[in-house]
Amino acid sequence: xxxxxxxxxxxxxxxxxxxxxxxxxxxxxxxxxxxxxxxxxxxxxxxxxxxxxxxxxxxxxxxxxxxxxxxxxxxxxxxxxxxxxxxxxxxxxxxxxxxxxxxxxxxxxxxxxxxxxxxxxxxxxxxxxxxxxxxxxxxxxxxxxxxxxxxxxxxxxxxxxxxxxxxxxxxxxxxxxxxxxxxxxxxxxxxxxxxxxxxxxxxxxxxxxxxxxxxxxxxxxxxxxxxxxxxxxxxxxxxxxxxxxxxxxxxxxxxxxxxxxxxxxxxxxxxxxxxxxxxxxxxxxxxxxxxxxxxxxxxxxxxxxxxxxxxxxxxxxxxxxxxxxxxxxxxxxxxxxxxxxxxxxxxxx
Amino acid sequence: xxxxxxxxxxxxxxxxxxxxxxxxxxxxxxxxxxxxxxxxxxxxxxxxxxxxxxxxxxxxxxxxxxxxxxxxxxxxxxxxxxxxxxxxxxxxxxxxxxxxxxxxxxxxxxxxxxxxxxxxxxxxxxxxxxxxxxxxxxxxxxxxxxxxxxxxxxxxxxxxxxxxxxxxxxxxxxxxxxxxxxxxxxxxxxxxxxxxxxxxxxxxxxxxxxxxxxxxxxxxxxxxxxxxxxxxxxxxxxxxxxxxxxxxxxxxxxxxxxxxxxxxxxxxx
Ligand SMILES: Cc1cc2nc3c(=O)[nH]c(=O)nc-3n(C[C@H](O)[C@H](O)[C@H](O)COP(=O)(O)OP(=O)(O)OC[C@H]3O[C@@H](n4cnc5c(N)ncnc54)[C@H](O)[C@@H]3O)c2cc1C
Ligand SMILES: Nc1ncnc2c1ncn2[C@@H]1O[C@H](COP(=O)(O)O)[C@@H](O)[C@H]1O
Numbered sequence: 001x002x003x004x005x006x007x008x009x010x011x012x013x014x015x016x017x018x019x020x021x022x023x024x025x026x027x028x029x030x031x032x033x034x035x036x037x038x039x040x041x042x043x044x045x046x047x048x049x050x051x052x053x054x055x056x057x058x059x060x061x062x063x064x065x066x067x068x069x070x071x072x073x074x075x076x077x078x079x080x081x082x083x084x085x086x087x088x089x090x091x092x093x094x095x096x097x098x099x100x101x102x103x104x105x106x107x108x109x110x111x112x113x114x115x116x117x118x119x120x121x122x123x124x125x126x127x128x129x130x131x132x133x134x135x136x137x138x139x140x141x142x143x144x145x146x147x148x149x150x151x152x153x154x155x156x157x158x159x160x161x162x163x164x165x166x167x168x169x170x171x172x173x174x175x176x177x178x179x180x181x182x183x184x185x186x187x188x189x190x191x192x193x194x195x196x197x198x199x200x201x202x203x204x205x206x207x208x209x210x211x212x213x214x215x216x217x218x219x220x221x222x223x224x225x226x227x228x229x230x231x232x233x234x235x236x237x238x239x240x241x242x243x244x245x246x247x248x249x250x251x252x253x254x255x256x257x258x259x260x261x262x263x264x265x266x267x268x269x270x271x272x273x274x275x276x277x278x279x280x281x282x283x284x285x286x287x288x289x290x291x292x293x294x295x296x297x298x299x300x301x302x303x304x305x306x307x308x309x310x311x312x313x314x315x316x317x318x319x320x321x322x323x324x325x326x327x328x329x330x331x332x333x334x335x336x337x338x339x340x341x342x343x344x345x346x347x348x349x
Numbered sequence: 350x351x352x353x354x355x356x357x358x359x360x361x362x363x364x365x366x367x368x369x370x371x372x373x374x375x376x377x378x379x380x381x382x383x384x385x386x387x388x389x390x391x392x393x394x395x396x397x398x399x400x401x402x403x404x405x406x407x408x409x410x411x412x413x414x415x416x417x418x419x420x421x422x423x424x425x426x427x428x429x430x431x432x433x434x435x436x437x438x439x440x441x442x443x444x445x446x447x448x449x450x451x452x453x454x455x456x457x458x459x460x461x462x463x464x465x466x467x468x469x470x471x472x473x474x475x476x477x478x479x480x481x482x483x484x485x486x487x488x489x490x491x492x493x494x495x496x497x498x499x500x501x502x503x504x505x506x507x508x509x510x511x512x513x514x515x516x517x518x519x520x521x522x523x524x525x526x527x528x529x530x531x532x533x534x535x536x537x538x539x540x541x542x543x544x545x546x547x548x549x550x551x552x553x554x555x556x557x558x559x560x561x562x563x564x565x566x567x568x569x570x571x572x573x574x575x576x577x578x579x580x581x582x583x584x585x586x587x588x589x590x591x592x593x594x595x596x597x598x599x600x601x602x603x604x605x606x607x608x609x610x611x612x613x614x615x616x617x618x
Contacts, residue, residue, distance in 0.1 A: 008568035010450070032515075094481065095490060119513045123493040123529075126478035130446060130485035135575030138476035153579065158474060163581045172575040210490045210526075213508065213519040220515070254617055272533065279475065287615050297584065304587050308613055310606065316593075325590040326609050328602045338599035342607055346618040 011133040011172070018150065021111040021173040024050045027101065028059045028073050029116060031092050035072045038116035038181035043077045045143045045184055046114055049152055052145040056196070058082055058110065062100055064090035074195040077187045081198040082108065088205045092120060096208045098127040103203045105132060110174050112152050117178040129176045135169035136176040141183045141282075151175070161278040161301040182226050182282040183305065225274050230256025231285045231306075233276055235299075236263035237292020237313065238332065244269055246336045247291060253343045259283070261293045276302040291332045295320025312336065350504040352405035355459060356396045356466040357452055357483075358389040358424065360417035361473040385411075385420040389468035390427075390537035392530040395498060396466045397428045397538065403500060406430045408459065412440060412451050418554055425548035426540035433459075437558040439566060444574035445474075449482035451569055454562055456487065463524045464507065469494065469532040480529040491527035492520050496534040 007015060024046050029036040046057045059073035061083040070081050084100055105113065105128075115125040117139050129136035137154035144153040144166070151168045154177045158165050169175040225231060232251040234244055247258045260270035262277055276283055278298040288306040292313060293299060300323050303309060311324035312335050321327040328335055362381040396407045409424045411417045412435040421432035435455055443451070456465055465487075467480035477493070484491035494511040501508045506523045512531060522528070547553070559569070566572060592609070594602045610617050 006567045006572075008450075008565060008573050010565075010568055094492065095484070119494060122477050123481060126445065126476070126481035127485050127491070129478075130449065130482040133446075133575075135444060135446060136478060137576060138474075138478060154576075157584060158581075162584060164584050165581045166579045167576050168579050169576050209523055210492065211521045213521055215516050215518045217516050218512075287610070287617075300587075301584070308610070308615060309589060310610075321593060322591060323586065323589055325592065325613075326606055327591070327593040328606060329593065330597065330599060330602060334599040335602055338603040339606060342600065342603035343618055346607065 007171075008133075015133070016109070016173070018111070018171065018173045021109045023055050023108070023110040023112075024053070024057050025105075025108075025110040025113045025174070026057060026059050026073070026078065027113065027115045027121070028061045028078075029118065029121065030061055030063050030066050030069050031120065033065075035069050036116060036118065037186065038118050038121070038179075040073060040076050040186055041181065041184045042114045042116055042179055043073065043187050045140075045179065046112075047077055047187065049112060049143055049145055052147055053111070053150060055111070056080065058108075060101065060104060062089050062097055064088075070198055071195065074193050075189045075191050077193070078195070080196045082201055083198070084201050084203055084205075086205055088208075091208070091212050093208045093210055093212070094120070094124045094127055095210075096206055098124050098131065099206050100203055101128050102131045104201060105174060107201070111150065113174045113176045115176070115178050117180050121178055125176060125178045132174065132176075134172040134174060134176060135167075136178070137167045137169075138178050139180045140177045141180055143177075152177075157278060157301060161298045180282060182284055185284070185305075224257050225259045225276065225283055226281055228257045228259075228283065228285050230254045230287045230289075231259050231276075231283055232256055232289045232291065233259040233261065233293060234264050234270065234291050235261035235293030236267065237294075238264065238269065239292075241267075241269040243292070243332070246332070246340075250289070250336050250340050253340055254287070256285070256287070261296075261299050278302065290320055290324065291336065293320055294318050295323050350403065350500070352399055352403050352463045352500075353408075353459075353461060354396050354399065354405060354464045354466060355408045355410055355456060355462050356389070356393050356429070357479065358393065358409050358411050358420070358468070359386045359471050359473075360384070360411055360413035360420050361386045361471055383416060383420070385423060386468055386471045386473075388470060388472070388530075388532040391532060391535045392466045392468045393424055393427060393429060394535040394537045395495070395528075395530050396464075398535065399464070399498060399500075400428070403504075405463075408433060410435065410452065410455055410459075412436070412443075412448060412455075415556075421554050422548040423540065425553055426545040427538055428541070428544055430553075432554045433557055434554055435557045435562070437560075439559045440570050442571035442574065443569060444576045445476055445478035445482055446575055447569055447571075447573035449479050450486060450573060451562065451564065452479065453483045453486035454564055455557065456483070458562070461525070464498075465489075465525070465527045467527065467529040469529055477529070480527055484527045487527070489526055490522050491529070492522060493529040494531045495528045496531050498528065 059078040
């Protein structure tokens, strides 16, 4: 490629060489008066990347009344903090938060910006990327680094989880990625860590052109399946919504929760927020019992971090058996009650 | 006040078996049947509901290969008024930034537009980038995960409700603006016979190549894309023990399983 390579004029006059950008940034959400776990999970890949690039990690925080939360990302491994605390950031608007973040990036020029793939994160991140005229990769599940080029390889599963694409942003900076919640563990918390700096920035905050009229908390527990230690998951093989009653009974005995495959969700047997897989959630349970689930690549994608996988399926050839630790070939209508019975029997001693 | 609305839709391969060009890492579309991205039908439905309430016009825009014409006819069958197929080899290989650039320029060309509507995400790339990126190019307000919308007092704004992980929020956005519609909300209406006949009318689907849009070649397609797919590899499988219970008695199977779990240190009793 010739050195006199043309770039899109819309990318701007201050299109800078990538050498002008240094450092890894993680955007730490604190919309709800506490630091979001999904954003702290970002520090796990950030550490690996920063080490390979021989640079440091900065947590960026925006909001109002957030001062008491500033050290939290440091305890998890961030080296420094940059924050803006302002009344006009009390309400989150994607373009206002986005503009402030854009402003900070232009000032400090990090080479990488990681944003948690929460619903708000996924709403704001592409706006930020576009304002900066740079690339963005959605819902990454892993990262690697090409040290020579200082390019971060942003790894994600496109087209149905059978392939992983390695995406890079060779010319533009910063590199921006959203990261799928729950594919990285939280780093260890160490409350004795000291930040190298905590900098309060003052930036002009644009007046919001949209208005939040009302916000109502949903009466539901957050992240039920993401946090569960034991998950009993049902698929199309349950045959009917009643099948889930049996699974709930088993889940209750095990102190766990129920989840499902996409086909179970599409059949309306279980809500989408309990779907496991590429287009559902990634879970980190220590025990995952897949009942009447065939084991499609997109489903398996969501249980990569599960410690022990159990499969119950009538079809001995079902791919789930090659992706499980313990398999039982049989009809769940007999097998599941038998397990419940056996647990009760052992408990009676 | 009648509303002038556009809805952006993508023509996507409808299969789990997709082929990747090993050289460029991009999707090979030949031989794979395509459909309108299912989540975009919810966006179309929301647009049609607004049209039912306030009158006006809904224009579908797709940046896609020429075969997308069939999908656009389907949308006209649902009640969309007209469609624009943006198609040109020069747009091929675009990442989301370069795609949103073309869509933004197309929307600009159609201005005045009151509302540009998007699906939550596509099933082939599921990035959910395009709406926010297009909003940035157009310097217009936007909001995601909308489940319903109505005009505000004075008809110069829309009031939308959206659902997040733990709350339901209501926002008011001034017109013009962009909204992205929550998947599974706004169940799409069926195609009607009279609309289906109408879909065959000459001139309802305009085709725009880059001769029409006249965009700088450095801003579109592969050249206008900051990201590149450097390689694709099969997803590594997670190693598992793959032990199977040999037998048919459920009670015995249950004992076997609980013994194995106990050995693993999983406390179940
Ligand atoms: C882009 C994309 C994203 C996707 N995302 C997801 C996702 O996030 N999550 C997801 O789960 N899927 C996802 N899918 C769908 C996925 O490909 C499969 O279609 C789906 O996982 C299959 O669900 P299932 O295993 O419940 O049903 P099936 O594949 O129909 O399997 C049912 C199983 O039940 C067994 N069975 C039948 N009767 C009994 C019985 N009485 N007792 C025990 N077993 C019985 C059968 O032997 C069979 O193996 C996605 C697909 C695509 C293309
Ligand atoms: N090529 C395209 N042409 C028209 N609209 C598109 C195109 N790609 C994406 N969109 C719109 O942007 C939304 C989000 O797409 P994505 O960012 O690819 O997940 C889709 O649901 C469509 O409404």
